[in-house]
């Protein structure tokens with residue numbers, strides 16, 4: 724059974740300086756709650772992030788990656804970032820040590836597809852994310868995380884040629 728709740732929240736409610744967050748509600752038999760930083764100037768961006776988080780949460784649960792493992796690693800990563808060990812544009816989900824690296828990579832595929840479907844330029848998407856927090860990673864490193872796509876596949880390139888009218 725799927726039980727999914729998606730909502731936008733103030734930035735302070737999202738953990739580990741991410742654009743989105745997810746967790747399981749054990750009291751509700753594993754409901755997946757996805758929260759997304761609101762107040763971007765592009766609601767399409769919020770939807771793209773929400774679907775990223777949803778896919779990541781679903782895959783983590785399916786693959787046995789616990790929410791606690793994810794939170795612990797994100798916390799470690801952000802403490803390392805404060806020590807200057809990670810660039811501001813890097814994301815914990817991309818780190819080779821990340822317990823949810825594969826799930827994050829799959830979610831990136833989907834996020835890019837959502838942007839493409841919503842006529843949202845990738846640069847506009849990045850801008851919407853960075854506009855909600857100066858310190859948040861700009862996610863400019865998304866490009867290389869598309870293994871397995873044939874050359875020329877529309878998801879293998881940024882949908883930057885398409886307008887964002889929102």
Ligand SMILES: [Zn+2]
Pocket residue numbers: 775779816826827830
């Ligand atoms: Zn992710």
